[in-house]
Amino acid sequence: MEPRHPLERIRAWAAGELAPDERLRFERDLASDPELAQLAHAYRDVHALTALDEGVPDCAASLENIERRMSPTRPWRRVAALAAGILVLASAALVSRGLFRSEPELGPLEPVTLASIPLEVDPDRYIEALPIPATLASFHPVREEGIQWIHELDEAREIAWLTNRPLLVFARYEVCPVADRLRKTTLIDDRVLALAEECVPCEVDIEGFLPDDTKKMLAYGYPFFELQEGKGTVISNFSGDYPGDVGAWNFHEVLREGLDDRKDGTSPIPWSLSRDLADLHARARAGEEEGRFGDARRFYEELVASGTSGGFVESGQRGILRIALAARDVLIEVRTLALADLDAAEDELAAALERFRGTPHANDIEGVLRCIQTRHEFPPLDWSS
Secondary structure, X not given: OOOOOHHHHHHHHHHOOOOHHHHHHHHHHHHHOHHHHHHHHXXXXXXXXXXXXXXXXXXXXXXXXXXXXXXXXXXXXXXXXXXXXXXXXXXHHHHXXXXXXXXXXXXXXXXXXXXXXXXXOOOOOOOOOOOOOHHHHHOOOEEOOEEOOEOOHHHHHHHHHHHOOOEEEEEEOOOOHHHHHHHHOHHHOHHHHHHHOOOEEEEEEHHHOOHHHHHHHHHOOXXXXXXXXXXXXXXXXXXOOOOOOHHXXXXXXXXXHHHHOOOOOOOOOOHHHHHHHHHHHHHHHHHHHOOOHHHHHHHHHHHHHOOOOOOHHXXXXXXXXXXXXXXXXXXXXXXXXXXXXXXXXXXXXXXXXXXXXXXXXXXXXXXXXXHHHHHOOOOOEEOOO
């Protein structure tokens, strides 16, 4: 039998006692009557919170007794009055059971001190990623078939700078019998190959340069050979020394003298280590670009710890600084977002925390996130450290 009183229907619905068809009709009534829906959901919440423990006797009051004392007019007002009475009684029950407790008064919101995230960066410090060619990770200057010439001058210079080695530039015309004969004879001599291991060999088409540059190069003689530092400083030029007879030109002696003229004073990085560091840099860059900052930071730290004299250490230092600035940007963006949508700001910061796991910046981010979760506002930031 269906409960005849509206509040009895609410009670039976909250208690799960309605038959399926009656529950369906009642929930349609809720959907069409916002006041009834509000009352029903309030009753359900109170019903759940004030469920009696076992052994507690039922209340002697009944809805029928209460109803007889109320005015017969305007039944929904009677229902509302009954609900109000129930909510008052329920509130008293909640207080008596200790479910309503006053929150301790919170003190002023203290700043979160950031231990590892910088606010500003010295403008003289460059943070762009260094151009470390991907080819370096597998580069060998000499293989069984001879010298492995690089054909891009900029790429060769980058490798020379990174590995702290001289650049051997061989500039020739693309169609040149003399240059072809040199490659097939002089430049495959075992003594030349042994010295080429100390260099970054680069063969370029002389016609690919601007006319004025070509003219300057040819002024030294042809074919053009020059040893340079990675930044372009000339160590030795021995163009035009070719006597016309391959057998009469002791190229290995000329190259050896040029290498001996190098006054850099630092040792080249072994090729095997250079390849390993180039691979490490590639993995660090991939981690940084994919938001795996913990992995990226660890790889950059390994580059710094290598202690090499080339550009790998600087590359690691720049990467570490870029990650710190990425963490700073997150805090600044979330602080702005929190002004309009604190929940969205909290979600964004929680996602950032996962990206920065494994870096020292995760602790700073977590401190700000904890404050948002407990104090429901974005805290002031202390950048002093």
